[in-house]
Amino acid sequence: MERVDRRVRRTRRELHEALIALVLERGYEKITVQDILDRADVGRSTFYAHFRDKESLLLASFDDVRERLWADLDDTARPGPDYPVRALFEHAYRHRMVYQALCGRRGGDVVRRHLHRLLADLLAAHLRPRLAAAGSGVPVEVAAEFCASAAIGLLIWWVDHDFRYGPERLARMYHALAAPGIRAALRADDDHG
Template identity: 50%
Template sequence: MPDDRRVRRTRRALHEALIELVLEKGYEAVSVREILDRADVVRSTFYAHYRDKDALLFSCFEEMLGRLRDAVGTLSPTDTSRPAELLYEHAYEHRTVYRALCGRQGGNLVAGHLQRMVGRVLTEHLSEPLAASGSELPVDLVVEHYTTTTLGLLGWWVAHDFCHDPAWLAGTWRKLALPGLRTVLEAPIAAR
């Protein structure tokens, strides 16, 4: 049991160090040495847990989005707006992390990884209702649209320092994206 606590403490220290440094100077400018110094962790311990800086970054996402995946998994497949709402609530609750990972300091690697992870969660959630709708649109196209719209609004919100609450952003998402998604789920495109 003490080893598990030590592992969790070490990983938490490394995650926190990475987030702080990304906020200060941007992801690309952060070195493993700086992370180690900030977290007060030796190099061998770091490499016992992570292959490199990118692996540490991805582990931050995995933990955060694992909780989101679990929450989305409890939803009805027909509840199409709730995944975006859950992401916005999670982002607001963890503003510091999202500022670092989703803001300008996060970089393209971060954006691409977040896009793929959220896309996987949404694919799992939307596959069944899309198949049931008889839509001719490919699942991956619909998921790409949903993911891009959801993350685009999230990026705007982060860039504007969470200027509104999550309910406002979710309402904005519903106005902009939900009509199109409902159209796809309720009526297949006519064959041409």
């Protein structure tokens, strides 16, 4: 069983690496499943045993990103309402090549939408207890969407500008811009809606 699992992991890794390399070279929209097969040296039937299409391969890449981000959040309980975004920036910086492929100029809209959803869900889980404790009238989905939209926009800008600032500095800038909105959400009551 271990041998099969190792072979499956190796095949999935080779397909993922081929996808990332091709996205960096050509852009997501311009690559085909056949391009990925050729680069990974994997047969068509093997590919379809693991993935439905190139989008499912791409989304599987985000499963790994999600797991790593949750692990980063669980490893160290760092305080502050901006921590999930700081964890995202730190993760993006550590995995620059992947983020350049998936989120930069060469990535597609499907990439950005999926990463946005992933981050909004992560932020909702992070903000839910804070908003509930504050008795906020702002729905957690609205607060999470606000924070995720700002973070993803900043992340895409950062990737496209070759990670001009380090992740800590970018997180501080994000916090300076987003904190007033978060504080307002924590103070909001139902009279605003």
